[in-house]
Amino acid sequence: MDLDTVRTFVAAADAGQFQEAAAELAITQQAVSKRVAALERDLGVRLFTRTPRGAVLTIDGQAFLPHARELLRVAERAAGSVRTGSRPLRVDVITSRSAQSGLMRAFHQAHPEIELGVVMLHDIDAAVAALRSGTIDATFRAVDAPGRPLPEDLAAVRVLDEPLELLTGPAHALASARSVPLARLARHRIWMPGLAPGTEWAAYYDDLVAAFGLTIEATGPNFGSDVLLDTIADTPALATFMGGHSRLVWPAGHGLRRIPVTDPVPVYPHSLLWHRDNPHPALATLRDHLAAAANHGAAGTWVPAWAAADQSRTST
Known part of the structure; x- marks a missing residue:
């Protein structure tokens, strides 16, 4: 059923005259007559009785009118669900206690008028696929890790x-x-x-190990951060790395220590990724906000060569 014919029927029913409906819809009276006639053929009934004073709904027209209004409301809701700017800006922050999550909390505080949808996709392949399908609008990742070139449309x-x-x-x-x-x-x-092989994190730590002769053990099952913290607290021979902006919480009795690493300071390079054709208006606001607060490339820091060689790849 053509929505234009339904919209024309409702306008004619409300106006009581085809001429007034034509003026409201900015079409000719002849076009109104053709649309109503087409709808009547589709439905197999007469919707109006033409009189010298205008157009009067038949019994069938009266029965169809509330359903026609509902059809138009449903169509508007459907279009609104995907209309640019009418849905939340969806951003992948990987984990809730990560540096990326902190960046998005700061953005929300600065722009509370922008509705956000926060998701957590651990796998970079899933994040890239979500960007390309439009499921998410942006994600935070390390760019150009070996074997993982950024697709040209991102x-x-x-x-x-x-x-x-x-x-x-x-x-x-x-x-x-x-x-x-x-x-x-x-x-x-x-x-x-x-620290699974093939991930962007593994690529980063592989280069860190090679550059400074470190020993990183990725043995044993990964039972999550709570078990990691328990083990580090109870095992004098073990330590682990964590991001300086990560917000982990542990029992006071653990007595864990967070110690800055220096000479040089190893830093993990976070980039914002998005699809070049994404039209969401809030995406530009997010990029501007992050650019104003950007912090990277400081003297005395270390990143892998693949990160240092490509500090930004923005759209034109």
Whole structure:
């Protein structure tokens, strides 16, 4: 059923005259007559009785009118659900306690008028697929990790270099240090279960290990952050890396220490990714907000060569 004919029928029913309906719809009276006639043929009934004073609904027309109004309301709701700017801006932050989540909380505080939909997609392939299908509008990732070139239809800009910190238990040999040079960590075991080969995080830590002779153990099942924290707290020989902007919480009795790593400071490069053809108006606002607060490329920091070589790839 053609919605234009339904819309014309409703306008004629409300006006009581085809001429007034034509003026309201900015079409000719002849076009109104043709649309109403087409609708009557589709339905197999007469909807109006023509009189010298105008058009009067028949019994069938009266029965159809409320359904016609509902058809138009449903069509408007359907269009509104995908109309640019009418739905929330959907952004992938990977995890709720991550640096990316902190960036989005700051954006929400600065722009409370923008409705947000926050999702968490751990896998980069799933995030890229969601960007390309329009399921999400943006995601935070590391760009151009080896073997993972950014597709040409996506754009990215580097927004944050997050410094790594060493997390130790109270009995660890470095627990009392105020900071620790990166090279000194070559003599210590760093445990990071769940560091799966082929991920962007694994690519980053592979380069870190190669550059500074570190030992990172990814052995054992990944039972999540709670078990990781329990193990680090109870095992003097183990430490782990965590992002300096990550917001992990542990029991006070754990006595865990967050120790800055220096000389150089290893930083994880976070970029915002989006589809070049995404029309959501709030996406530009998000990019401008992050650009104004961008923090990357500082002296005395280290990133893999693939991150240093491509600090931004934005759309034109």
